Amino acid sequence: MPGENLTRIEAQERAALITVQSYEVTLDLTAGPETFGSETTVHFTATPGSSTFIDAITRTVHSVTLNGVALDPSDVSDGIRIQLDGLAAENTLTVVTDAEYTNTGEGLHRFVDPVDNEVYLYSQFEVPDSRRVFTVFEQPDLKATFAFTVTAPGAWEVISNSATPEPTDAGNGDKTWAFAPTHTISSYITALVAGPYAVVRSELTSSDGRVIPLGLFSRKSLFEYLDTDYLFEKTRQGFEYFEGKFNFPYPFDKYDQMFVPEFNAGAMENAGAVTFTETYVFRSKVTDAIKERRVVTVLHELAHMWFGDLVTMKWWNDLWLNESFAEWASTMATAEATEWTEAWTTFAVMEKSWAYKQDQLPSTHPITATINDLEDVQVNFDGITYAKGGSVLKQLVAWVGRDEFFTGVAAYFQKHQWGNTELNDLMVELEASSGRDLTEWTKLWLETAGVNTLRPEITVDDSGTITGFTVLQTAAADYPTIRPHRLAIGFYDLADGTLVRTHRVEIDVDGEQTDVPSLLGRQRPDLVLLNDDDLAYAKIRLDPASQEVALENLSAIENPLARAIIWGAVWDATRDAETAARDFITLVLGNVATESESTTLRTVLGQVVLAATYYVAEEFRTATIKEVGDALWSLARHAEAGTDEQFQFVKFFAALATTESQLASVAALRDGTAPLDRLLIDTDLAWELLIALVAGGKAGAAEIDAALAADNTATGAQSAAQARAAIPTREGKQAAWSSLIDVDTAPNTIVRVTAAGFLRANDTTLLEPFVDQYFAMLQPVWAARSFSIAEKLVLGLYPAPLANQALVTATRTWLDANPEPLALRRLVIENLAGVERALAAQARDAE
Structure with missing residues (x-):
């Protein structure tokens, strides 16, 4: 990676010298499996006589022509940057190169489908990888228009940010697609997807009356599993919701969504041409948690069309605002515009758990992180940028008011459309719409790191009447900031075997102690829950009486979000070594059977596996792992047949199976000799069970080879690689290690799954x-x-x-x-x- 970095100072200096008008990019995708031809013409203005550089990571630079003068590539290019000296007021630069395909999910990724040997390409440019495909001033504030012309095999689909044109014949069975120039956008959200993708098309009518073409694409060998009607429905729901809330019509001309192989992330918000991981094409049964997460992801990327694509950060220190806004907005839209009405419960369980974990690492950083260079931003795609930022935006919405927040956001889009902004540009609009001064809020929440802990301090008289109620706030010693919080306090009482909320008060908490006089004189409930409805970003603790009630009656709490908050509070205490890991495990095993929310179930089961394998004292660990495995198997056998709960209990049982008896149950499930009612052992679940058997020494290379022969697909190859790396021998582990370290040929997905198996x-x-x-x-x-x-x-x-x-x-x-x-x-x-x-x-x- 040396030489590929770009510092913020370099970017600022370059932006002070030049303004870019347009790119004309010509790509030839017919040159073979390693490289493709790339010719770029850039029109830009500059300070006369100045010098700067343009980015181009290439195999070969054939020619560089600046304002009609040919420059010697060996003098001006090092394969990463091209030096440009003696610039004029108006400049035209043309660079002709050979660029390289990758198998790392960066730049232009090339994949060969093992099912039919068809070639599929897709681009992934965030953060700094459009320079791997064309010559570009690679920074988000140098926006321009982009006109792509692409030559490729005639049978392919070719998709970019602009609508796909009718191609012209290029000879030898190839065709050329000349795309119209894009809107003014940043280079990292340009896109190229090409290959024999299968497609289904539809359309919708935007709020301004335009007809917006829609497309859904996937590989031919997966297309039968793509539930296009459902995905179009979620897309339409998202369009209607966001256009209404943002008071701004969809800013682009079409909306394609493409499910692509070997993708590094969940999705990418390329303008009008969103790419998704094809793990969201469900060829086998998946949990309801994954189904819901796909909807949130679809709406997350759609939200980016406004926040990120229409209005873009000036530099990567505001990456958090792009991602946090999309995370918050997609959760809101999922909860209010789709059938997944408990999306905020999912957010509390998964996103905020990730945020709290990240915020307690030594590497934690303020939400508005200092981003000195590209390496800084690469490692900042983390729980602070996404989950804490989204949580804090939820807190900000509670602080300024929901209607006022949307009013400010709509004004922000109107004022800054097609431009670049900094955080203060949004805060100005929110202050204007809400009438609240956000200077101190911004300082305390966005410019400092760490998470606060809130505890209730309650006194009662002999009759159980509350005589004192104070919220205590503490901070970590290394990050001692005490912050303002807008939060709710819920009172819950047992009635007919159910814990039901009987009272709620919403307050501002500020300082180390906040008295709550409105609760004085009320009868103390069975359970007091700070941060009810999960408005605030803070770890919470239960008072001793409430904790006792919660531990005995957690499954009796009817509100799934309240349950999630309590699950999270006890898990936080376990991670902080305040609660013993085996006590947490007892809580889970005693209450998880009735948990109705799929993501809560998935998260809590993952936590109990982590607690058993990492957090339990060594002398108790083997026995505890056996106990948890046996309990999960019992839960699976007694769960309602065919349910998500049954499916999840089986998956986590397989992940933890170690004893002879447990592994025998896994084998019997897989071979069908002892099935569970209505549990289908489909292709992917069969692989999970086989990996468990391999890790337990009950299957090996022969069984892996047989399974791969029956499932000769990309997913099958990944599962086989994970299984081989799980072989429990010194030789097996060394072979897995060597396949990743001694050679550099494995694609990104094989690297990931091999490491997991190792x-x-x-x-x-x-x-x-x-x-x-x-x-x-x-x-x-x-x-x-x-x-x-x-x-x-x-x-x-x-x-x-x-x-x-x-x-x-x-x-x-x-x-x-x-x-x-x-x-x-x-x-x-x-x-x-x-x-x-x-x-x-x-x-x-x-x-």
Whole structure:
């Protein structure tokens, strides 16, 4: 990665010198499997006589022509940047190159479908990777129009930001598509998707009367599984919701959604041409949690068409605002415009849990993070940028008022359409619409790091009447900021076996102590819940009496969001080593059978597996893992047949199965000798069960090969790679390691799943020989691999399951000896923090 970085100072200096009008990009996708031809003509103005550079990561630069003068590529290009000297007031630059396809999910990704050997391409440009496809001033504030002309095999679909034109014949069975110029946009949201994609088309009418063409695309071998009617329905619901709330018609001319292979993220908001991971094409049964998450993702990317694409951040320090706004807006739209009405419960359980975890790492940072360069922003696609930011926006909406918030946002879109902004531009509009001064709020919430903890302090008299009610606020020692919170306090009482809310008050909490006089004189309820309805971003604790009631009656709370808040509070206390891990496990196993929300169930089951394998004291761990596995199997057998709950209990049971009896149950499920009523062992579930058997030493290479022969697909290849890496032998682990470190040919998805299989070890001593290998590979891998691959290796191969002091010592030794690069150190520090937290939890569990 050396040489590919770009600093904020460089970007500011370049933006002060030039203004870009347009790009004309010509791509030839018929040149073979490794490279494609790329010719770019850029029109831009500049300070006369100035010098700057343009970005172009290439294999070969054939020619560079500036204002009619040919420059020697060997003099001006290093394969990453092209130096431009002696600029005129008006400039035309033409660069002809050969660019490289990738298999890392960055730039122009090339994939060959093993089912039919068809080639599929798609672009992924955020953060700095349009420069891998064409020559470009790669920074978000140098907006321009982009006109793409693409030559490709004639049978392909070719999709970009503008509507796809009728192609012309290019000979040899190829065709050329000349796209109209885009609107004025940033380079990172331009797009190119090409290949024999299957497509279904529809349309909708925008609020301004325009007919907006819609398209849904996927690979031919997956298209039968694409539920197009449902996806079009969610898209239409999102359009109607956002156009109404934003008071601004959809800003682009068409809206294509493409499900593409080997995608690194959930989706990407390319203007009018959104790409999604094709794991959202459900070829096998998935949990309701995944179904809901897909809807949130569809609406998240649609929200970006306004917030991010129409109005774009000036620099990446405001990346959080793009992502946080889309996260908040998509959750709101999911809850109010679709059938997934409990989306805020999902947000509380999943997003806020991620945020609280990220905010307690040593690498935590303010929401408005300092982004000095591209490496900074790459590692800041994190729980602060997405989940904490979204949580804080929810708090801001409560602070200024929902209607006032939408009024301010609508004014922001009107004023800054097609431009670039900074945070203050939005705050100005929200202050105007709400009448509240947000200066102090911005400072406390956006410019400081860390999460506060809120606890109730309650006194009552002999009759149970409340005589004192105070909310206590604390902060971590390293991040001592005390913040204002808008939150609700709920009173819950047991009635006919159900905990029901009987009273609610909404207040402003500020300072270390906030008295709540409106609650004085009321009868103390069975349970007091701070942050009811989850308005605030803060960890909460229950008072002792409420905690006792909650632990005994959690499943009796009828409100799913209230349950989620309590699940989260107890989990936070477990992570903070205030509650013993085995006590948390007891709570889960005693209450989870009746949990109705799929994402809550999925999250809590993941937490109980983590607690059993990492947080339980070593002397109790084997017995606890057996206990949890047996309990999950019992829950699966007694769950209602064919339900999401039954399906989830089976999946998590397979993930934890270790004993002879448990593995025999897994085998019997897979081979059909002991089925569960209405549980279909489809292709993907069969792979999960096989991976469990491999990890348990009950299946091996022969069974993996047979399964892959029966499922010779991209997903099958990924599952097979994960299974092979889970083989519980020294040789099996070494083979998995070598396939990722000794060679650099595995595509991004194979890297990810192989790492997951490598770390799956019922006997964690198998990982001990790899501690030294891990630290030896860090610097070479970081220097040689792309960011996406390097990050997957640094995070995915860290032998965290060891969770012992020896790993802590080895990690600290490496950190002491390696002060650079900072982005790599951050990832290693986060790895270390997870192990240190596990050791603290183990010590608490041993008490």
